Amino acid sequence: MRQENRPLVSNGGRGQAVYFFGKNDWRTFEQGAQKEWLVTNGIGGYASGTIINANTRKYHALLTAALNPPGWRMVLLSKLDERFTAGDCTYNLAANEHKSGFSELGFVHLQQVAINPIPTFTYSFGDIFLEKTVFMVHGQNTSVVLYRVLNGAEPGLLTLTPMVNCRGHHFMTSAGEINFTQSKVKGGVMLASREDMPSLLLTCDAGEYIADGKWFNGMFYAAERERGENPYEDLYLPGVFKIPFAAGESKTITVVASTAETGGLDGEELLRAEKNRLKELVTKAGYRDHLARGLVRAADAFIVQRRSTGKKTVIAGYPWFADWGRDAMIALPGLTLVTGRFQEAREILDTFAGHCQKGLLPNAFFDGLADPVFNTVDASLWFVNAVYKYLVYTADLEFVRHNLYDTVKEIIDWYMKGTDYDIVMDQDGLLSAGSPCVQLTWMDAKVDDWVVTPRHGKAVEINALWYNAIRVFNLLSVLLGRDALYADLPDKIKASFQQEFWDESGGYLYDVVTPAGADSSVRPNQLLAASLPYSMLSREQAVLVVRKVWRELYVTYGIRSLSPWDPSYQGVYRGDRLRRDGAYHQGTAWSWLIGPFITAYRRAHNYSADSLTQARLFVAPFRSQLRDHGVGYISEIFDGDEPAFPRGCIAQAWGVAEVLRAYVEDVLEIQPPGRKKIKELEGGKNH
CATH class of the missing domain: 1.50.10.10 (Glycosyltransferase)
Incomplete structure (x- = not known):
C-alpha cells in the first residue's frame, strides 16, 4: 500500500492506443455485458470479464491459472466485488445477476473504462473516486488488482469480497462440492481446496482480512444460457478485506491472487513492468x-x-x-x-x-x-x-x-x-x-x-x-x-x-x-x-x-x-x-x-x-x-x-x-x- 497525492490517471502512455468507454456503453446491464476485456500471462492463463465487471460466462474470472502450461486451466478467483461506506452511505459497486432475477447494478457508478489492453475502471460516487486496474504477471499464475482511491470529506471503509473457485474453466461448481479450508497469512489468506490442486493465495497490502466462509448461490451467466449451457453457478466467499480511509485520504492498494508464494509485491511496479514489456514488443515491430x-x-x-x-x-x-x-x-x-x-x-x-x-x-x-x-x-x-x-x-x-x-x-x-x-x-x-x-x-x-x-x-x-x-x-x-x-x-x-x-x-x-x-x-x-x-x-x-x-x-x-x-x-x-x-x-x-x-x-x-x-x-x-x-x-x-x-x-x-x-x-x-x-x-x- 502506498500513500498517494497525485490525481488518478487512466491512459496507456504516449503512443499507445487506448480504447475508452463511457456511460453510453452501459446504459443497460445487457448493453454493458456485450464488451469484454482480456489479459493473459504468457503461459496459457488469463483473466477476463465485461466492461461493467459482471461475469456473464463461466470463463470470466480474475485468475484462470494454467497449471500445466498452456493447459489444465483452472478458475481460482472468479470475482472481487467492492463496496465503499462513507458516513451513512454505502455504495455497492458490484455488478451481478442472480438466478432469482435480482441484479446488482454497481456499474451505475462506473464513469469510464480504458483498455490498452490492460483494463482500468474508474468509479465516481459521492465525492469519491475509485480506480481499479486488472493485469497479470507475465510467466506466472498471478493476477493483480490495483486500486487507487481518492476519498471524500468523510472517513470511509472499502470492503473487498473475493468469490473463489477451483474448477476446470469448462465446468461449473455447486455449493458444497468443494471443501475449502483457509489459513491466515501475512496480508491475507491461503485457501486450499481440491486434492492435488495448488492453494490460492489472496493478499492485500492494506487493511485487514476477516474470515467468514459461505456460499454465493445462483450466479447467473447469460452467455451460457444463450449457448444452451447450464447458466448457474455457486461461488465460495471465504471472507472480506476491509481497508479504512481517513477523510480526504488517497491510497494505492495492491491485491494479489496467485498459485505461488508471493510476498511484498508492489502493484505499481508490476504494472509498469507489464506496460514496458508490451511497449517493447510494439517498438520491436x-x-x-x-x-x-x-x-x-x-x-x-x-x-x-x-x-x-x-x-x-x-x-x-x-x-x-x-x-x-x-x-x-x-x-x-x-x-x-x-x-x-x-x-x-x-x-x-x-x-x-x-x-x-x-x-x-x-x-x-x-x-x-x-x-x-x-x-x-x-x-x-x-x-x-x-x-x-x-x-x-x-x-x-x-x-x-x-x-x-x-x-x-x-x-x-x-x-x-x-x-x-x-x-x-x-x-x-x-x-x-x-x-x-x-x-x-x-x-x-x-x-x-x-x-x-x-x-x-x-x-x-x-x-x-x-x-x-x-x-x-x-x-x-x-x-x-x-x-x-x-x-x-x-x-x-x-x-x-x-x-x-x-x-x-x-x-x-x-x-x-x-x-x-x-x-x-x-x-x-x-x-x-x-x-x-x-x-x-x-x-x-x-x-x-x-x-x-x-x-x-x-x-x-x-x-x-x-x-x-x-x-x-x-x-x-x-x-x-x-x-x-x-x-x-x-x-x-x-x-x-x-x-x-x-x-x-x-x-x-x-x-x-x-x-x-x-x-x-x-x-x-x-x-x-x-x-x-x-x-x-x-x-x-x-x-x-x-x-x-x-x-x-x-x-x-x-x-x-x-x-x-x-x-x-x-x-x-x-x-x-x-x-x-x-x-x-x-x-x-x-x-
Missing part, C-alpha cells in the same frame, strides 16, 4: 500506424510457453481453445514474423516439427491426453507454408537446413505414398483425404457422429496448399544445394487442378471433387488458390474467384463459410451446441479469411492503386471491431447475416494474425525483409 500497433499487442496474448517442450506454442483463441496445429501455422506469420519475433517463430516451428508423425502435424493438444491428436490434413501443409514465410522474413537458411527441411520432406513423402486418414496423392497428382465419418479440413465441426461439413475427397484448399507445398519444397531443395526431386510434379498438379476444379460457366472453383462428382457449393476455400505464395490460377481466373467471393461471401468483418443463396445456409450462429455447430461452417463468417481475401484481391488486380484503395476499405472496419466483443482483439466469427454480430471466441489467434499480416503486407505494402535475398539466392542457384 517498428510500426507507427495505430492499427498495426494495436494488433501487435493483441498478437502477444496468443504466444505462450509450453512446459512439455520448453518452447513457445500458440493458443488458438480465448477463452476456451487450446493450441491447435492448423491455427498455429496459419497464425504464425502474423503473430511472429510480421511482429519481428523471429525467435518465437523458430520455437513454434520446432515445437510442431518435433511432434510430426507419418507426415502429420498435431491437430490439437488436449488436456487429459498423453499425446496430441492428428486428425487434420492441412496442418502439415500450412506448416510448409509457414516455413516459406519464415524464410522470406528472415533469410535464415541455416535454421531451415538443420531444423525444418527434413520435416518438410517427411510431409511430402508421406502425403505422396499415403498416410493415416486416407491421405494420399492420386495418380493425377491431386491430394485426396478422409472419409464421410471423419472431418480433416478446417471446416471440422462434428456433433457426436454427425460430421457437419465432411468434405472428404479432393478439397480445393487442400490441393492449393499441396501445390504450394511442392513448390516450396523444390525451392528449399535448390537453396540448400540439393536436387529438386519433384521438379515436374507442380505442372501435373496444376493441369489436373484446372481440369477438375474450374467451373468455366460460373467463373469459380468447385469446393470438393469426389468420384461421385464435384461439390459446386460456393465457399471461401477457393480463396487460398489465389492467395498462397504459389498459385495455379491465371490472373483472369483469380479476378473471377475474388469477385465471386466478394459478391456472395463477404461481410464487414469476415468471409462467410457458405453462400447465402445455398439452401444449407445458416446465417445466425447461436443456440445450443447442435445449432451452433450446424451453422459453424454453413454460413458463419470467419475473421481470419479476410487475410487471404485481401491478399488475393491485391494480387489478382496486379497491386494497382485502385486495388490498394479498396483494400484499405476492407481493413477499415476492424478499427471499430477492436472496440467490440473482446476489446483490443478480433473475434473468431460473426453471423453471416447482417449486422454480422460477433460470436465465438472474443479473441482469436488467426483472426488477429491474418488481419495484421494482410494489413502490413498488402495495405501498408511493407514487404518481408528477407524476400529480396531469397530471390537473389534462388536466381543464383538456377543459373
Whole structure:
C-alpha cells in the first residue's frame, strides 16, 4: 500500500492506443455485458470479464491459472466485488445477476473504462473516486488488482469480497462440492481446496482480512444460457478485506491472487513492468500506424510457453481453445514474423516439427491426453507454408537446413505414398483425404457422429496448399544445394487442378471433387488458390474467384463459410451446441479469411492503386471491431447475416494474425525483409 497525492490517471502512455468507454456503453446491464476485456500471462492463463465487471460466462474470472502450461486451466478467483461506506452511505459497486432475477447494478457508478489492453475502471460516487486496474504477471499464475482511491470529506471503509473457485474453466461448481479450508497469512489468506490442486493465495497490502466462509448461490451467466449451457453457478466467499480511509485520504492498494508464494509485491511496479514489456514488443515491430500497433499487442496474448517442450506454442483463441496445429501455422506469420519475433517463430516451428508423425502435424493438444491428436490434413501443409514465410522474413537458411527441411520432406513423402486418414496423392497428382465419418479440413465441426461439413475427397484448399507445398519444397531443395526431386510434379498438379476444379460457366472453383462428382457449393476455400505464395490460377481466373467471393461471401468483418443463396445456409450462429455447430461452417463468417481475401484481391488486380484503395476499405472496419466483443482483439466469427454480430471466441489467434499480416503486407505494402535475398539466392542457384 502506498500513500498517494497525485490525481488518478487512466491512459496507456504516449503512443499507445487506448480504447475508452463511457456511460453510453452501459446504459443497460445487457448493453454493458456485450464488451469484454482480456489479459493473459504468457503461459496459457488469463483473466477476463465485461466492461461493467459482471461475469456473464463461466470463463470470466480474475485468475484462470494454467497449471500445466498452456493447459489444465483452472478458475481460482472468479470475482472481487467492492463496496465503499462513507458516513451513512454505502455504495455497492458490484455488478451481478442472480438466478432469482435480482441484479446488482454497481456499474451505475462506473464513469469510464480504458483498455490498452490492460483494463482500468474508474468509479465516481459521492465525492469519491475509485480506480481499479486488472493485469497479470507475465510467466506466472498471478493476477493483480490495483486500486487507487481518492476519498471524500468523510472517513470511509472499502470492503473487498473475493468469490473463489477451483474448477476446470469448462465446468461449473455447486455449493458444497468443494471443501475449502483457509489459513491466515501475512496480508491475507491461503485457501486450499481440491486434492492435488495448488492453494490460492489472496493478499492485500492494506487493511485487514476477516474470515467468514459461505456460499454465493445462483450466479447467473447469460452467455451460457444463450449457448444452451447450464447458466448457474455457486461461488465460495471465504471472507472480506476491509481497508479504512481517513477523510480526504488517497491510497494505492495492491491485491494479489496467485498459485505461488508471493510476498511484498508492489502493484505499481508490476504494472509498469507489464506496460514496458508490451511497449517493447510494439517498438520491436517498428510500426507507427495505430492499427498495426494495436494488433501487435493483441498478437502477444496468443504466444505462450509450453512446459512439455520448453518452447513457445500458440493458443488458438480465448477463452476456451487450446493450441491447435492448423491455427498455429496459419497464425504464425502474423503473430511472429510480421511482429519481428523471429525467435518465437523458430520455437513454434520446432515445437510442431518435433511432434510430426507419418507426415502429420498435431491437430490439437488436449488436456487429459498423453499425446496430441492428428486428425487434420492441412496442418502439415500450412506448416510448409509457414516455413516459406519464415524464410522470406528472415533469410535464415541455416535454421531451415538443420531444423525444418527434413520435416518438410517427411510431409511430402508421406502425403505422396499415403498416410493415416486416407491421405494420399492420386495418380493425377491431386491430394485426396478422409472419409464421410471423419472431418480433416478446417471446416471440422462434428456433433457426436454427425460430421457437419465432411468434405472428404479432393478439397480445393487442400490441393492449393499441396501445390504450394511442392513448390516450396523444390525451392528449399535448390537453396540448400540439393536436387529438386519433384521438379515436374507442380505442372501435373496444376493441369489436373484446372481440369477438375474450374467451373468455366460460373467463373469459380468447385469446393470438393469426389468420384461421385464435384461439390459446386460456393465457399471461401477457393480463396487460398489465389492467395498462397504459389498459385495455379491465371490472373483472369483469380479476378473471377475474388469477385465471386466478394459478391456472395463477404461481410464487414469476415468471409462467410457458405453462400447465402445455398439452401444449407445458416446465417445466425447461436443456440445450443447442435445449432451452433450446424451453422459453424454453413454460413458463419470467419475473421481470419479476410487475410487471404485481401491478399488475393491485391494480387489478382496486379497491386494497382485502385486495388490498394479498396483494400484499405476492407481493413477499415476492424478499427471499430477492436472496440467490440473482446476489446483490443478480433473475434473468431460473426453471423453471416447482417449486422454480422460477433460470436465465438472474443479473441482469436488467426483472426488477429491474418488481419495484421494482410494489413502490413498488402495495405501498408511493407514487404518481408528477407524476400529480396531469397530471390537473389534462388536466381543464383538456377543459373
